Amino acid sequence: MPDSGPLGTSPPERRPTSPTALPDTLASAPDRQITPTARHFLAALHPPVPISGLPTPPAPTAASAVPATADAAAGGSALQRILRGPTGPGTSSLSSASRDTATLPDAVPPAPAEPAAGQAVPGLYYHPVPEPDPVRVEEVSRRIKAWAEDEVQLYPEEWEGQFDGFSVGRYMVACHPDAPTVDHLMLATRLMVAENAVDDCYCEDHGGSPVGLGGRLLLAHTALDHFHTTAEYTPAWQESLTSDAPRRAYRSAMDYFVRAATDSQADRYRHDMARLHMGYLAEAAWAQTEHVPEVWEYLAMRQFNNFRPCPTITDTVGGYELPADLHARPDMQRVIALAGNATTIVNDLYSYTKELNSPGRHLNLPVVIAEREQLCERDAYLKAVEVHNELQLAFEAAAADLAEACPLPPVLRFLKGVAAWVDGNHDWHRTNTYRYSLPDFW
Template identity: 75%
Template sequence: MPDPDAAPVQSSLPIAAARFGERIVAACMEAGTEAGAEAGARPGLPGPPRVPVPAAKTAPPDEAAPANAPGGDLIARHVQDGTAEVRQLGPALERILRGPTGLGTAGLRLSGCEQSPVPVTPVEGTPIPGLYHHPVLPPDPARVEEVGRRIKTWAVDEVQAYPPEWEDQFDGFSVARYMVACHPDAPTTDHLMVAARLMVAENAVDDCYCEDHGGSPIGLGSRLLLAHTALDPLHTTKEYQPEWTASLQSDAPRRAYRSAMEYLLQHSTPSQADRFRHDMARLHLGYLAEAAWAETDTVPEVWEYLAMRQFNNFRPCPTITDTVGGYELPADLHARPAVQRVIALAGNATTIVNDLYSYTKELDSPGRHLNLPVVIAEREGMSDRDAYLKAVEVHNQLMHDFESEAAAVAAACPVPSLLRFLRGVAVWLDGNHYWHQTNTYRYSLPDFW
């Protein structure tokens, strides 16, 4: 079992990537003519820059990512399943999407990426018929057990995120299985705990401020603002600093946010931490839009609902995929509009998965819960069944768009850290679907087939 006190393994890639980041982007934009012709790419798609890649440090044997890590060469696989336009990019793109090769690049690939079979043993739960997704291998049970032990100790004993009467719900959420499935390339259990702590903290805010356990749209803005200062600290005068500091212990969401953020800062660069804060601000903005509709009993137009869901979604989770993986996608690469589009599409698609799997759970809850099938039924005059099936189609289109755009970005700028990040986000989507499908404690499907 991994040593809980062991220092996390840090890749040498972030330092080198940050140093060469601006030159990499420039090379990606300028070096496309020859490689683009070889790949049969669309006009303007640049080819790969010739940038030296330093050897990545590897984890100790007892902390190495499991050999049967799910996902494999996901972007290449997604291209095969994607649009005809992407498939026309040809063998050169397939070579690019397989990732870097040569001395020192093994750490940039997911373990077992040349052998990533679809699971041969059935998993719990039933996937939504017609939903476009990729099966994954079940997460490593040893890692699930260790993360589960640590996260419960943290949630219950350290930050008191949940009272004893919610223990069955905490266990039923299966956060350890969730995070191990979504981050198979995490080099250590400590890295997985970054994702696990943040996931529990985010759910504490959702439950206690917005949803099932005392949440309300009334006064939500002030609660979220004060909780956000646990992520993005208040800089005030000495007179008022002690009161703010004390407020961080005043309720479970703020205790969990503060502790989870402190842990993230131990494993991330300043740029990665600021990226996460930005995405959490997006999340909180989405919470407020949904709360405003609840206060006025408004059902938004479908496009308005999808706009809200682009903010109130899972984006903060896959955005830390490089932090959990022990490397860094440089800020100048992360900020490129094409990369931002890929990340947004990923967040949107994976959030509609939640809408679809939680549909019956929300119908059984008090009040009216907005989700995509409910909004489509109301605004487009469809039956519940037809609205649900149309929501499946919306999800599938978002997934296809994510995969084709990710493939185009990978072809345009095949920098090792960016290729690994794109694969990591794709893995996160697949792990998220796996968790929803298999979490029969929380979810069941409607009888529409």
């Protein structure tokens, strides 16, 4: 286990301090009665920052028409319904109207352009975030590169541009605005980079393959969830943890994390990483058999192969703890699952063009919808946007319900942290033009 953080910085002290008090009200989602307790949810979660207007929708075509949802106007195309903009929680915080009213506006009014480069998926329901603190972004970027190069020898020299293009410093600063120090931010940043190393090197871009993936993942998982065996076989396992870049990254990142987290938080993370690895294996099995799942099957896989391990550590990164019994509540588990599901479909939408241009066939939600529901690429993509929007609204409604049912300070702070992660994740995808570009469907 390392004695200190990168470049001599010490990790945060073990056993985080108690959370500070937060507002005792959260906001609700549309299509249900907004109670006084829930009314200001989004005002607390999403400060008002500018959001760009959406382009004028083109004339509808027969191919783009799908049945109207319950809250949509009768008739019209999928594209029209999407492009008219968000109608859910958060839009009230962008209006000058009083937040004491129970009526949410139907659409976001035109507003100034977004502060950073990158186009949002037209019609995607999301909350813009303030520009991440540039000083923190620069420092996290410097430290994570030093860790990757000097501590874990993560990548060969020819991959340096890809590492820099990932912009992980901006990503983590945007996702964890309540982190008290850069050391706390580094806990999440190392784990994020390690998770991506496993994905790239074991599953995808840099030598990954579905063949034999289960064995590789299991051995890598022992860097997170230690192998307990006899004295004779322990040295061989310990030596294996340095045998490749993903295992070196997992071991180091987890060593830093457990020194700052409580035992409960560390075990929670291990559990969520096991979920992630199970999702990797399901996708790999489908690739080996050339099976295209049903849409619901794909979404089930994505509930496991998704970003869940990242927002679930928001309390550790924030320097406090959501107690285990509160984390285990079924309504909290629903909030976390919906957050992971929504953010992962964001990834499907922004990486769609990148994956189409990559060798082989990559499953993502638009591809699965196109094949299983016999839609053209454009309409399948537009339907995937609608799926995301429904998941995002469900997440916000579930969070509002939980905040009203259990308005304890650590619960409210955790919900706010997860919402911030959801918003920061979208912002990173939108602004990372090195990795992502949108299809020409509008």
